[in-house]
Each structure stands twice: as C-alpha cells, then as structure tokens.
Amino acid sequence: MKIIIIGAGPGGYETAIEAARRGIEVILIEAGNVGGTCLNEGCIPTKVLCRSAEVLEEVRAAEDFGICFTDPLAGHADMAVDKECACDNAESAAREGSGASVRRIPIDFGKVRQRKSQVVEQLRSGVMTLLDNRLITLIHGRAVLKDAHSVTVYSPAMEYTADRIIVASGSHASPLRIPGGDLPGLMTSREMLETDHVPGTLCIIGAGVIGLEFASVFNSFGSRVTVIEYCGQILPRSDSDLAKRLKQSLSKRGIEIIVSAAVKSISHVRGTVAEDTDANAGVSGRDGGEPGYRVEYECKGKILAVTAEKVLVAVGRCPNVEGLGLDNAGVKYSAKGISVDDNMQTSCPTVYAIGDVTGKVMLAHAAVSQGLRALNHICGQSDRIDLSLVPSAVFTMPEAASVGLTEDECRERGIACKAVKSFFRANGKAVAMGQTDGFVKTVVAVCPADVPDKTVVTESDGSPRTERTDGPRFRDGQILGCHLFGPHASDLISEMTALISRHATLEDLRGIIHAHPTLSEVFR
Numbered sequence: 001m002k003i004i005i006i007g008a009g010p011g012g013y014e015t016a017i018e019a020a021r022r023g024i025e026v027i028l029i030e031a032g033n034v035g036g037t038c039l040n041e042g043c044i045p046t047k048v049l050c051r052s053a054e055v056l057e058e059v060r061a062a063e064d065f066g067i068c069f070t071d072p073l074a075g076h077a078d079m080a081v082d083k084e085c086a087c088d089n090a091e092s093a094a095r096e097g098s099g100a101s102v103r104r105i106p107i108d109f110g111k112v113r114q115r116k117s118q119v120v121e122q123l124r125s126g127v128m129t130l131l132d133n134r135l136i137t138l139i140h141g142r143a144v145l146k147d148a149h150s151v152t153v154y155s156p157a158m159e160y161t162a163d164r165i166i167v168a169s170g171s172h173a174s175p176l177r178i179p180g181g182d183l184p185g186l187m188t189s190r191e192m193l194e195t196d197h198v199p200g201t202l203c204i205i206g207a208g209v210i211g212l213e214f215a216s217v218f219n220s221f222g223s224r225v226t227v228i229e230y231c232g233q234i235l236p237r238s239d240s241d242l243a244k245r246l247k248q249s250l251s252k253r254g255i256e257i258i259v260s261a262a263v264k265s266i267s268h269v270r271g272t273v274a275e276d277t278d279a280n281a282g283v284s285g286r287d288g289g290e291p292g293y294r295v296e297y298e299c300k301g302k303i304l305a306v307t308a309e310k311v312l313v314a315v316g317r318c319p320n321v322e323g324l325g326l327d328n329a330g331v332k333y334s335a336k337g338i339s340v341d342d343n344m345q346t347s348c349p350t351v352y353a354i355g356d357v358t359g360k361v362m363l364a365h366a367a368v369s370q371g372l373r374a375l376n377h378i379c380g381q382s383d384r385i386d387l388s389l390v391p392s393a394v395f396t397m398p399e400a401a402s403v404g405l406t407e408d409e410c411r412e413r414g415i416a417c418k419a420v421k422s423f424f425r426a427n428g429k430a431v432a433m434g435q436t437d438g439f440v441k442t443v444v445a446v447c448p449a450d451v452p453d454k455t456v457v458t459e460s461d462g463s464p465r466t467e468r469t470d471g472p473r474f475r476d477g478q479i480l481g482c483h484l485f486g487p488h489a490s491d492l493i494s495e496m497t498a499l500i501s502r503h504a505t506l507e508d509l510r511g512i513i514h515a516h517p518t519l520s521e522v523f524r
Contacts, residue, residue: 003378004029004151004160006143006324007168009036011355011367013127015166015375020135022379027160028136029143029153035124036170037356038364041190044123046213048116049193050395053220057397059105064434107221109198116193143169145325148350152325164350164378167331167338168367169324171317171356176205180266183293187312189214195310198222203295203308205263207234209394211314212250216396219255226256226306228263228297235394239406239483241419241441246400246485249437253397261299269294269307319357342387343377344370352378366390391497393490398438401493404481404500407443416446417480420506422524424486428517438486440522442496444506445474477505488519495520 001024005012008030016026033040062069131138139160141153150161173188175181187195189210198221204211207229215225227234227250233243234250234257247257269292296305319337332339332347337359344352352374355367369385376383391403410417424430424438474480482496499509514521 001025001164001378002027002162003164003166004143004162005166005168006151007036007170007355007357008034008127008131008138009168009170009355009367010038010364011371012036012166012168013131014368015168015354015371016136017130017133018372019375020133022375024135024379026136027139027151027162028131029139029141029151029160031140031142033124034127034131034138035120039123039127040120041193043364045116045120045193046189046210046217047395048119049112049217050213050397052112052115053217054397056105056107056220061434107198109196109221113196142323144323145329145331145351148329148348164352165329166344166371166374167324167326167346167351167353167357168355168371169320169357171319171362173313174316174318176263176266176313176315178263178265181313183266183268185310186266186293187310189312189314192312199308199310200224201292201308202226202310202312203228203293203306204312204314205295206314206316207231207236207257207259208314208316209235209392211312212246213395214312214314215255215257216250216253219250219253220397224254226308227258228261228295228306229257229259230262232260234259235400238400238402239441239481240408241439242400242402242483242485245439246394246396249398249485250396258297258299261297261304263295263297264303265296266311267294267296268292317356317362319359321357342373344374345377361387361390363390363392386501389497389501391493393493395490398435398486399484399489401484401489402482403493403497404479405443406481406483410443410480415474415480416448417443418446419443422522424519424522427519427522429519429521430487432517433487435487438484438489440486440492441483442479442506442509442523443481443483445476445478445480447474447476475503475505477507479504479506479509486519486522492520492522495523 003019003024004027005016006029008028012028013034016028019026038044139153141155144152144154145165146152146159149163149165150159151165152159173190192214198218200223202218202223202225204215204225204227207227211227212234215227219225233240234247235243251257292307292309293311294305294307295311296303318335321333321338326333326338329348329351331351338346338353338357340346340353340358344354346353354370354374356362360366369387373383373385373387389404391401393399393401407417407419420442422440425436430436479496479500482493482500484493509523514524
C-alpha cells in the first residue's frame with residue numbers, strides 16, 4: 001500500500017507518521033514549511049505571543065501578590081515601554097478611567113519575536129525528526145493531481161503514483177472585498193506575526209478567534225485596539241453568554257469593540273487626523289503625524305470611521321482548493337471546500353481530503369482526527385472518533401473554550417435543554433491565583449418522564465403501522481455542551497469533551513472526585 005499526502009500541516013504529517021507506523025509507504029508533499037499554517041503562522045507563534053502578554057500582565061499585578069520591584073525602567077532606557085511609554089500611545093484611558101494602576105513595564109519586542117522564532121524552529125525540527133522514517137518520503141514542491149492515482153510535483157516536474165491520495169492543503173486568509181481592501185500594508189495574521197514593532201493604534205476587522213487573540217495580545221503590549229465585527233456579537237457562532245462576558249472583559253481592559261458594523265472602505269491617512277472637523281466626524285484614533293489608515297464602517301444607520309497606524313484583516317479563512325487539479329481526478333469541490341463523506345472520502349473513491357481544505361472545522365486537532373478517520377477507512381478499520389465533537393479555544397485573557405451544543409443549537413434541533421452555571425469566583429484555586437473572572441455553563445438535556453422516546457403511528461382502523469423515533473432522545477441530564485470563560489479554559493475543556501463523548505450526565509459528573517484545590521473543581 002502506498003499513499004500520497006498533499007500538505008504537511010498537522011493533519012498531513014500526523015497522518016503520514018501513523019501510516020508509516022502501520023507499515024504503509026507515504027509520499028508527503030509540501031510546498032512551504034513543514035508544519036503548515038498552525039506551526040508556522042498560526043496556533044504556535046500566536047500562543048508564544050499570548051504567553052509573553054500573560055507574563056506581562058502577571059508582572060503588572062505583582063504588587064497585589066506582595067512582590068515589589070525597584071524602578072523597572074532603571075537601565076532600560078533603550079527598551080520600548082508598555083502602556084504609558086510604548087508606541088506613543090501614552091496611556092490606556094479605559095484602564096485609568098476604571099481606577100486601575102498601570103505599571104511602567106519595559107518590553108523588548110525584539111526578544112519577544114526572537115523567542116517566537118525559536119519556539120517555531122524547535123517544534124518544526126521535532127516534526128522533521130518524526131518524519132525521518134524509511135517509509136516516509138518528504139517532497140518539497142507544489143502538487144497537482146494528474147488523475148485518481150497520480151500527482152505531479154513542480155518544480156522540477158516529477159510524477160508520483162499511489163493507491164490512495166489524501167489532500168490536506170489547508171487554507172489561507174480570506175480577502176476583504178471592499179474599496180481599499182487590497183491596499184499595501186494591510187495585514188493578515190501572517191504579517192501581524194512578522195511585525196517588527198508594537199503599533200500605537202491597531203484596528204482589527206473581525207471579532208473571531210484570530211481577531212480577538214491579537215486584540216488581547218497587542219492591548220497588553222501597549223497598542224490602542226479597536227475591533228470591528230459585522231455580526232451582532234463577537235465569536236459569532238459561540239454561546240451568547242460566553243461571547244457577552246468575553247466582550248465585557250476585553251472592553252474593561254480598554255479594547256474598543258464595535259459589533260453590528262459593516263466595514264465599507266479603507267483608505268490611507270496622511271498626517272494628523274483632526275477629530276473635531278466636519279470631514280472627520282465620528283473618527284476616533286491617535287493624534288500624531290504618522291501615516292496610517294482610515295476604516296469607514298456603517299453602524300446603526302450611521303457612517304463612522306476609525307483611524308489606526310495598522311489594520312489587521314481577520315475575517316476568516318478560505319480552503320486552498322485552487323491549483324490542485326481536482327477536476328483531473330473528478331473530485332467535487334466549491335469555494336467552500338472539497339466535498340467529503342463521513343470517512344473524509346471525496347467523490348473520487350481513491351482521493352480523500354482532510355483539514356481546512358474541506359471547509360468543515362478549521363482547527364488543527366480536527367485535521368489530525370480527520371486524517372486518522374481517513375486512514376482507518378483506507379485500511380478497512382473502524383474507529384470511535386466522533387468528528388462532530390470538536391473542542392475549541394480562544395487564547396484571550398481570560399481564555400474561552402467550548403465543546404458540544406449551545407442552548408440556541410439545541411432549540412434549533414428541537415432538543416429540550418437547560419443550562420447550569422458555576423463561577424470561578426467561588427473556586428479556591430482561582431481566588432488564590434487572583435483570576436476569578438469567569439464561569440462554566442453546562443448545557444444538559446431535559447427529558448420529562450411523560451414524554452415517550454418513541455411514538456406509535458396507527459392506521460385509520462386503529463391497527464399499528466410503524467414506529468418512529470420522535471426526534472433525538474437523550475438521558476435526562478445528559479451533558480450536551482459546555483462553554484467556559486476563565487483561567488485555563490483551554491485546558492479544562494478536555495474533561496467535558498471526554499464526558500460528552502461518553503454520553504455522561506450531570507449526575508455522572510457530580511460523582512467524579514476532583515483534586516482540591518484545583519480549577520477543575522469549578523465543574524462541581
């Protein structure tokens with residue numbers, strides 16, 4: 001058995017490693033760096049920045065824990081200084097307005113960037129070590145399907161043939177199709193990760209995971225951040241309570257978040273923006289003569305604008321379906337991704353697709369699980385992977401995480417449910433950490449005893465005809481979803497994922513002993 005895998009992101013390289021473990025020969029083709037978007041310009045480098053921002057916030061709060069410093073600026077006159085002296089945006093008005101003191105903490109952004117590069121290189125080197133296997137051949141180049149069994153790699157042009165092909169070509173940042181949406185200097189997450197300084201003012205278009213993580217990080221670093229979101233809430237597809245609380249928390253930190261706002265145009269701004277002139281009515285931004293951008297948007301029937309030194313476009317991602325030669329193999333696809341069945345098999349039986357290119361769940365861990373499902377199907381093996389149950393996390397401060405159904409989704413599906421909540425302010429470990437902002441919201445099924453699981457359908461003469469299931473049925477109290485907002489939410493969500501996957505109830509959860517004092521006790 002031989003398999004060709006197009007794309008060496010998490011889905012591609014993990015599948016290749018597992019296939020080799022099973023004795024299958026693999027040709028792994030990658031046009032860029034091994035590790036894909038996740039390792040090189042996504043999950044990993046952004047988490048490095050998140051950690052730097054987290055450390056900075058902890059140092060700021062050190063005096064609350066009895067840790068006192070001498071003058072933090074002594075001997076660091078050449079360093080950029082956060083909030084009050086970094087990036088020319090002297091102060092955070094929102095913080096000062098709330099009475100919070102802001103420590104003058106020096107930031108060496110060059111070292112932050114250096115650490116990011118070191119972490120990425122270390123992990124990339126680790127992946128290369130795992131791929132150093134006699135059954136795995138790594139090919140660098142652009143792959144194009146020739147037919148249902150063959151792939152041509154450019155350049156130089158070489159042809160490879162295999163029994164099965166798995167497409168794991170990933171995705172790219174969605175463009176902003178408005179006037180000025182292609183102006184030079186506008187950034188996607190890729191360029192934002194490579195910026196060589198902390199911008200004084202930053203406008204982020206899109207309040208999804210990517211936009212909010214960058215907003216949280218650069219707010220901590222010293223940028224004055226404005227986020228503009230088209231939908232009525234941040235994290236549009238998330239639990240509404242979670243989105244509301246996260247918005248409140250980020251706003252309290254000084255991040256301006258504007259929802260239900262449609263961006264209309266982006267233009268260059270030269271020189272000082274006069275906020276009080278008729279031409280700039282409704283414009284907010286920093287004073288100064290630095291070139292920047294003017295982002296016009298419509299909100300509540302009014303045309304308003306924000307000016308900023310830098311603009312990050314974070315309006316989603318598009319599957320990489322172009323240029324793959326999918327038509328040559330009879331693979332059905334659209335701009336939304338390659339069409340696959342439950343086993344990740346495409347319309348061409350010998351071709352599979354996994355990860356972002358399918359347009360399903362654009363998360364690295366989803367791609368890895370989809371790759372394992374595809375490999376099991378190729379090998380004729382069954383598995384218990386539930387591809388419908390994929391946890392997600394947002395690495396803001398505090399973090400947010402979700403798995404399973406929301407209340408709204410339950411109602412849409414006709415599932416009777418209720419939500420139960422517990423709060424970090426009552427958790428001993430959270431209080432000791434000084435991180436009490438947040439809650440756990442667990443969505444559980446409600447199945448009254450007088451509602452039968454099945455309904456008998458009778459003929460007109462009264463005789464029974466068929467028996468049908470009257471919608472989805474669950475055990476009373478069965479856990480359907482969990483939505484976390486608070487410290488280490490990204491770690492805590494795994495426990496609820498395991499319980500949901502095993503159809504556990506609230507009573508099952510209450511019967512589990514949690515170590516004390518730990519954050520996991522919040523589930524009780």
